[in-house]
Amino acid sequence: MxxxxxxxxxxxxxxxxxxxxxxxxxxxxxxxxxxxxxxxxxxxxxxxxxxxxxxxxxxxxxxxxxxxxxxxxxxxxxxxxxxxxxxxxxxxxxxxxxxxxxxGLPNLPDEDVPAGADEDDNVEIERWGTPRSFDFEPKEHSDIGPSLGLDFETGAKMSGARFTFLRGQMARLQRALAQFMLDKQTLENGHTECAPPLLVREEAMFGTGQLPKFSEDSFQTTDGRWLISTSEISLTNSVREQILDEAQLPIRLTGLTPCFRSEAGAAGKDTKGYIRQHQFEKVELVAITRPEDSEAEHARMTKAAESVLQALELPYRKMLLCAGDMGATARKTYDLEVWLPGQDSYREISSISNTGEYQARRMNTRFRPAGEEKGTRFVHTLNGSGLAVGRTLVAVLENYQQEDGSVTIPAALQPYMGGITKLEIP
RNA sequence: GGACACGUGGGUGAGCGGCUGAAACCACCUCCCUGCUAAGGAGGCAAGGGCCUCACGGUCCUUCGAGGGUUCGAAUCCCUCCGUGUCCGCCA
Missing domain, CATH: 1.10.287.40 (Serine-tRNA synthetase, tRNA binding domain)
Structure with a gap:
């Protein structure tokens, strides 16, 4: 707005x-x-x-x-x-x-957002980590996963394409990743853990910008509610229609939730594997700040997302999205792309955006400046993945795969796996 | 799902259909007094929008959960919806 x-x-x-x-x-x-x-x-x-x-x-x-x-x-x-x-x-x-x-109008891109039409014009800011060199031909996760419990067929049978059934150590790995990320974001990065609703009203969807233009991307229930496509919706709307005190800012939230996306318009894209699902888990980061703080917060939050990849020792690169590739609500976005040796490419695993006051206006979220300034001002809102759990699972499988089809567990994750150091074919 | 009750400014909470955009208290801001781990006094303080003004500001409109209705006039009466509470039913 x-x-x-x-x-x-x-x-x-x-x-x-x-x-x-x-x-x-x-x-x-x-x-x-x-x-x-x-x-x-x-x-x-x-x-x-x-x-x-x-x-x-x-x-x-x-x-x-x-x-x-x-x-x-x-x-x-x-x-x-x-x-x-x-x-x-x-x-x-x-x-x-x-x-x-x-x-219906998108946000205006920030001045330092590069020009460009699509992802080819995004600008690489930096790379972290060195892709491992394999002495065998690394496989894609969709080839490694099935024998370790990543069951695409069973998921598809009951729910259709883009639904996956995880069992055994694979389900545990996903849970471990999520817990690990939540601990990182709460204990180290200062975000407050939240467990928000997964179904929201139309107003909430409007507030964060999923409606009115992008209704085809989300699922709607028979009573008119919407399944969240990201917990950005639930977390950000927690301050809707409020006048906050300046002293309350910044507000930093995080939450682990399933996300539901209809993936309309993604026909033929990533049809194989666990990359693009109708349902996936994500640990989300949200911040509500004063306008003058949002740029610094954007940098801080990006680092918070990066900290997970670094702890898991997954190589990645940081991209600054060009104007044409950003989501409609963003005025500036960094994407983190993780290295996937099986695919021999970097793939998006986190997207961190500053929406400025775009969402705040739609939600009517303001704050009262301390001191003598009269009236109220709109807050700035930011959101980012910290990280997408499913895609992190994919990254672990591909980066830690062994020639015999087993997958070692990153050291930081082992405490969350009950001491298991390796996923092995049963 | 059924019954009843309630929904007012940042918070608590008054409010005979015209004198209420809203008492009082708390919080907050300014000033005065006084000082010692405290307080006392005076004043100010809802949001959004239109018009006028270089500006300070002035003026008008809208908003008392939301939307309709009754009325010359509605926070106040009626209807619908949403939310909250209590009791009952059902249930992980």
Missing amino acids: HDLKYIRENAVDFDAALARRGASPIAADLLTLDESRRALATEMQQAQARRNEASKAIGKAKAQGNEEAAQALMTEVAELKKTLPALEEKERDVATKLKNTLA
Whole structure:
């Protein structure tokens, strides 16, 4: 959601920023709507003011027993009531149209976001770790996994494609990874652990920007609720419609939840393996900050996500997404891509975004500045994966695979595996 | 799922259909007094929007869970929904 005042004063910049994402100019349309809305509002409010004034006068006239004056005023108000509802409806219609147009627009990219249309234009910031050299041909996880309990067939049989059934040591490995990540984010990185709802109302989906434009990406229940596609939705909306004290900021949250995605439009992509599922687990990081702190928080949160990869000794690279490849709500995004030797490529395992006040406006989340500044200001919100558990499982399988089909457990993870150091084919 | 009750500003909580955008208290801010691990006094303090102003600010509109309705006029009456509480039923 955007600030109309900003658009009024910076129409050219606004369109230029949208153009960087490949969106068409819209400022002129918005301003036309805005102008007519304000003109209607002024007209409507003048009529309302007269009605209110007359109504008060009626009360006074009646109190003084002046029935004649009261009657005259009532006649006048009756006349007003013939025109007022039409005016109110017109104003409402224009306001709704304006709001809907605004609600469908993506965030503006930050100035230091590189230009570009798609992932080919993303900029590599740095690499961490050295990909292991194999003295055999490394396999993909979808070839290593099945004999260790990653059961694609059973999942598909009961639920369809993109659902997987984990059993035995594989299920335990996923649980261990999730616990490990949660401990890292809470004990070391200062995020508060949360266990939020997985089903949310439409307003919550709107608040974080999944609606109205991306309804096809999520699942909806028969009673109209939505399955969260990420716990960013539940965690971020925990502060919706609130006016926070400045002293409460920053608020740093984390949570482990399943995420549900319909993956519409991803036909043919990653059809093999555990990379792209309708249901997957993710440890999410969310931060609510003052506007002036969000950039530093973005860097800090990215490091928090990186800390998991480093502890697991998984090589990765950090990408700065170009304007055309960012999600609609983001104004700046770093992706962490983990090295997958079986695929011989880096694959996304975390995406950390600063949305600025885009979501805060949609959720109406503000804070009251301490000191003499009057009024309220919108907070900034950030979210990132810390990390996607399923994809981390994939990375462990591929990076720690042995020639005999077994997989060693990263040292940091062993305490979470009850001392098991290796997954072996039963 | 059934019955009843409730939903007011940052918080607690008053509020005969016109004098209430809202008492009082707490929190917070400014000032005064006084000082010693405390306090006392004065004042201010909802949000969003329109119009006027270089600005300080002024003025009007909307909002008392949300949406409808009754009325010249609604926080106050009616309906629907959402939420909360209590009791009953069911249940991991």
